[in-house]
Amino acid sequence: MKKPFYKKGWFIITVIMVYVIVVIPYMASDLEDTANQDEAEALTQAEELGISEDMLIAIQTAYKEVGIDEVEDLVKVDGEDAYRITYNNYYITAYITDGGIVDSVKSGERVFWRDGSVIIQVDDVLVSDSEYSAITTTSKEVVTAKLKYPSTAEFPGTWWNEDQWDIIKLRTNYDVRSWVESQNSFGAIIRTNFRVTYKWDGSSETDPVVTNIFIG
Numbered sequence: 001m002k003k004p005f006y007k008k009g010w011f012i013i014t015v016i017m018v019y020v021i022v023v024i025p026y027m028a029s030d031l032e033d034t035a036n037q038d039e040a041e042a043l044t045q046a047e048e049l050g051i052s053e054d055m056l057i058a059i060q061t062a063y064k065e066v067g068i069d070e071v072e073d074l075v076k077v078d079g080e081d082a083y084r085i086t087y088n089n090y091y092i093t094a095y096i097t098d099g100g101i102v103d104s105v106k107s108g109e110r111v112f113w114r115d116g117s118v119i120i121q122v123d124d125v126l127v128s129d130s131e132y133s134a135i136t137t138t139s140k141e142v143v144t145a146k147l148k149y150p151s152t153a154e155f156p157g158t159w160w161n162e163d164q165w166d167i168i169k170l171r172t173n174y175d176v177r178s179w180v181e182s183q184n185s186f187g188a189i190i191r192t193n194f195r196v197t198y199k200w201d202g203s204s205e206t207d208p209v210v211t212n213i214f215i216g
Helices: 011-047 053-066 129-144
Strands: 082-087 090-096 102-107 110-115 166-170 173-183 191-199 210-214
Touching: 011 053, 011 210, 053 090, 129 166, 129 173, 129 191, 129 210
Parallel strands: none
Antiparallel strands: 082 090, 090 102, 102 110, 166 173, 173 191, 191 210
8 A cells, every 4th residue: 555645755745845845934034023013113102202122121121020911001000100091990100210210119008019029910919890899799699698688788889889889909808898787676778888708719610719708
């Protein structure tokens, strides 16, 4: 029985030669084109921000070290030597020193990066929209189940009253505080503060696990 043509030596050698002569140079050229395009885009972005390309790279590096890879929407903060992006609906800002180096990366008073070192990853402390939705929904359920008249429970709105929900996250620990209005034994509607703590990996594949609940 004859060998199939694709197993013959001449065919294998031909394939290898085509790969070496055509495919590898094409791949190299494609990689070079991508690198050149990235460099051109970085230079354009730096010019639009009024900073050097080296400064832009330093800012991007600081962001990447705290877990933010995409920084295309970087903008200059008015009146400050600082540059900001929006990440999961939070403002994350890189501050520059008078000497022209990146001093820190912060969101409000929360410091993620300072003096060349990572303090904490952004996703370890910032609550995403999906986490916020899951954790507030679960809190309503577990608190309602503890009330004397659960059908009368009224909570602050989760999206239009976000300031009424205090959620602190530290990696897999969540601390939720808010209030509920419900009927008491005398028929009066009263407002009661509550606090619920959880263990959760933040994944949509798992549910938050209540570790403690306090109402009153």
